[in-house]
Amino acid sequence: MVNRKKATLLPLILIIGLFAFAGASNSAQAAPAVKQPAKAAATKAAKKPVTKPKPAVASIKEDKINLVYGDIVMANTREGMEEGEVEAVLFPHWFHRVRFRCKVCHEDTFKTEKGSNDVNMDHISAGEQCGMCHDGAVAWDPLECELCHMYPMEQLDADAAPPPEEKNPANLLFASRSGKMAGKGDRRKPSGNAFKWGGGWQPRAFSMAGLPKDKYGLVDWIKITKNGMLLPKGSIDPENPLYESPVHYTFDEDGEEDIEDIVIKVKSKTIAEVLFPHTLHAWWLNCKSCHPHRFVRTAGDTVMTMREMAKGKYCGECHGKVAFPLEDCGKCHNREKVAECKESENCTFD
The missing domain is CATH 3.90.10.10 (Cytochrome C3)
Incomplete structure (x- = not known):
């Protein structure tokens, strides 16, 4: 399977490399000459190795997607995704929660238990599952593949790989009861995934919109609900009484x-x-x-x-x-x- 992201970046990389090389050449021609003794200049030129200009290379880190709290990666039908040359699905749960309450999707359309939903394009195209909203009217239609299939398969494999073994016990952080390693870092500082989640772009974007945050930097949904700052829909049917019903x-x-x-x-x-x-x-x-x-x-x-x-x-x-x-x-x-x-x-x- 051809990685379409890398294929797309290749022409851009070549162009950047050519511009970089051309800019370096022009700068060298425009730089004023420094007078040196002929013998010293010749000796210095002989010792200096000749280096070829390096082409610009796109770092794999630039393509890495950092998940935030509530994001869900779906790849149960990976074989079909790879045959269709699409990436895994990244579902931003909180992005939907701003607009709809949990009851709109759970439990009738999607069961909350992981792996219990047979999500596939046949159902979606028939107006079921995600297709209840993603129909081109409420939200974009299922033909916009890259808007959902955006999580790289290579990164999915990297996520599944076991972390490297830490040999220095002073750097290990242990869960209080399970005894399993919770991560690495300074024991004198707060630890736990909640602090990492609070540093994600999505909670920051919500806080910039004036939404309150908890001590971890995550959106405080309790305050939002009680204060009426947001009113997520209780139904996708405007005629349903739950459509706009406050607490x-x-x-x-x-x-x-x-x-x-x-x-x-x-x-x-x-x-x-x-x-x-x-x-x-x-x-x-x-x-x-x-x-x-x-x-x-x-x-x-x-x-x-x-x-x-x-x-x-x-x-x-x-x-x-x-x-x-x-x-x-x-x-x-x-x-x-x-x-x-x-x-x-x-x-x-x-």
């Missing part, structure tokens, strides 16, 4: 909590409880995105652990991938612990 909170008498919020108790005596904003999640998601296959509706029947979440289960199905990362503990563990009262005691809490 409706039903607060208690004190106006502090939504009555649909759920307090999840934590076994640890030092870690704060979790106040789960159910209303906010129901606004973004369909109920069947979570119930009953991820969370049983009966209180207390779903036993969750951070270890399992880090593996992509429970809340980790979204958080750590497309929603704010699990490293941001305080966003979930935000409810002060209240001492439990035994039946034999007469307790009163202020």
